[in-house]
Amino acid sequence: MASKTQVVNREQWSGTAVARTAMVDIRGGFYRLRREIEALAGVDVAERSLYAAGWEGARSVIGAMIANGELTQDEDGFRRAIERYIRAGYGQLTITRLDLAAARATITCPDAIESWAFQQNGIHSERPVCAYSAGALAAIMSKIIGRDDVACDELTCVARGDDVCTFKITPAAQSRHFRNMSKIPDVAQYLERGTSLLEEKTREAEVLEQYRLLTENAIDIIFSLDALGVITFISKRVESLLGYKPQDLIGRPVTTLLGKEGSMVALEHLERTLAVPHYATTYELAVPHVNGNTVYLSISVTALVKDGVVIGQQGIARDITPQVTLRQEVARRTQELRLSEARRIEMHDYVTLVTRVLEEERKRVARELHDDTAQALVALVRNLDSLMLNVDKPSDRKKVEEIRTLAENILKSVRRFSRDLRPSLLDDLGLVPAVEWLTEDLSQQSGVDARLDVVGVPRRLQPDVELSLFRIAQEALSNVRRHSHASRATVRLSFADKKVRLLVRDNGTGFVPNERPADLSSARGLGLRGMRERAELIGGSFCITSEPGKGTTIEVVAPV
Incomplete structure (x- = not known):
């Protein structure tokens, strides 16, 4: 009859469950090896043989760890060696007493591998069965303290109904059962087989432990599905990433995790x-x-393949929420930029249309002033000249002369106004003669020493380009006359293969260009804004440099 201790408390060794599965094959392996040795050579030989196997195996492993610097030969080294065997699946070993100087220790374990194997096979033993574990624990003490005369007895055992397995390590002379290990029968073939099996299972347990740590600490979700789409494994990352506990998902369809639409894709x-x-x-x-x-x-x-047959699917799910959010934001801003660019192009086309209409209207008004108003004033002046020949009274002659002078002044103003609106030089001869007329007019009207410098080979440009550059030069020289108080002004036109450069510089009072950039109430602010817009209409760049007391420079570069 199985005792109550045959019910294993799995919470005590949950951290080594995977390792335990690999360490002990309950249908064979360690348990079957012991039973075979017992059948062939008796219980005593089986215990001593397995004790020797545990002793040799642990001495080899612990010795190598000490040589590699992984363990120190002190109390900390002993405890770390025990922890290593716990991780390998030997059971939840607990040190209750430790005295290295006296080569003594007491260790308890509720699930030592041999007693656990007996329980799983439903076997109750009248004597302790954990000889291999006892040999391994004796070897750990031996290598840590550097003494060979160490032994370990199992005082209580779960396989015979005790609550825990209790191991007592003492000097070999004080051991109850393993005082003299020299008289072990020749069971080398069983020891070799058992040692090989345990080493293999130990390696498997370590690999599985590493895999468990890998999956638990991975930043991605690791999962597997069976052929029906049921979740057979999922790592702990799913809890922090999606809020589900792994145990709540295993055995459930993938729709539980991904939702309806996501599951259709999966x-x-x-x-x-x-x-x-x-x-x-x-x-x-x-x-x-x-x-x-x-x-x-x-x-x-x-x-997911087993024995050459696809039994399901395995995968890794990585959180890309930041990247997707960034892509969405980039797409949103790109769309906004496209709409903004469309509005800019629309506004550009509108401004271009308005500018063209305005220039056509200026041209029309200038032509009418020249052809109608100016001609009428010329006729008036000539009639006044004829009238003066027929006037004898001095007072009347004087009045006629005053009227004639007024008519001439009006005629000059009309002609100037006509030229300002649309100089015929620009249409007939091009940009250079038109700008040259602007500098000469500034010198004549304001006394400013203005001149034009031409760099490169002058040539005719597109009408829109010539008109915009002319208007910019006209507005810049107008600012020189009205605001700068300059004595000199230079206009430079530079012609290159693919661009033309207009520069207007004066030695006037200067100003701070960005002092009030949005102020359109002043003539200067409106003029600067207009010059910039005209430069942009022809795809050019506009730059203004000015400083109080150091004059002003305006530069426009336009493609041709």
Whole structure:
């Protein structure tokens, strides 16, 4: 009859469950090896043989760890060696007493590997069964303190109904059962077989422990599905990323995790994986968090194969929410820029149209002033000249002369106004003669020493380019006359293969260009704004440099 201690408290060794599964094959392996030795040579030989196997195996492992500097030969080294055997699946070993100087220690374990194997096979023993563990513990003490005369007895054992297995390490002379280990029968073939099996299981346990640590500490979700789309494994990362506990998802359909739409995509890829064993792909999904937020995952999947048969799918899901959010923000801003650019182009076209209409209207008004108003004034002056010949009275002659002078002044103003609106020089001869007329007019009207310098080979440009550059030069020289109080002004036109450069510089009072950039109430502010807009209309750049007391320089570079 199985005792109550046969019910294993799995919470006590949950951290080494995977290692335990690999360490002991309950249908054979360690348990079967012991039973075979017992059948062939008796219980005593089996215990001593397995004790020797544990002794030799542990001395080899602990010796290597000491040589490599992984363990120190002190109390800390002893405890770390015990922890290493716990991780390897030997059970939850607890040190209750330790005295290295006296080569003594007491260690308890509720689930030592041999007693655990007996329980799993439903076998109750009348005597302790953990000889291999006892040999290994004796070897650990031996290597740590550097003495060979060390032994270990198992005082209580779970396999015979005790609550825990209790191991007592003492000097060999004080051991109850393993005082003299020299008389061990020749069971080398069993020792070799048992040692090889345990070493293999130990390696498997260590690999599985590393895999467990890898999956638990991975920044991505590691998962597997069976052929029906049921979650068979999922790592702890799912809890911090999506809010689900792994144990709540294992055994449930993938729709629980991904939702309806995401599951349709995932199951489609699962079907392809089952149909094409070498199928591998990566796709993105928007997955709902338990709190209602959306988490974006990049999921990479491949086939899960066992014995050459595809039994499901395995994969890694990486959180790409920051990247997707960034992409969405970039797309949103790109769309805004496109709309802004469309509005800018629309406004540019509108301003261009208005400017052209305005220039056409100026041209029309200038032509009418020249052809109609100016001609009428010329006729008036000539009539006044004829009238003066027929006037004898001095007072009347004087009045006629005053009227004639007024008419001439009006005629000059009309002609000037006509030229300002649209100089015929620009249409007939081009930009250079038109700008030269502007400098000469400034010198004549304001006394400013103005001149034009031409660099490169002058040539005719597109009408829009010539008109815009002329208007910019006209506005700049107008500012020189009205605001700068300058004595000199220079206009330079530089012609290159693919661009033309206009520079207007004066030695006037100067100003701070960005002092009030949005002020359109002043003539200067409006003029500067107009010059910039005209430069932009022809695809050019506009730059103004000025400083109080150091004059002003305006530069425009336009493609041709």
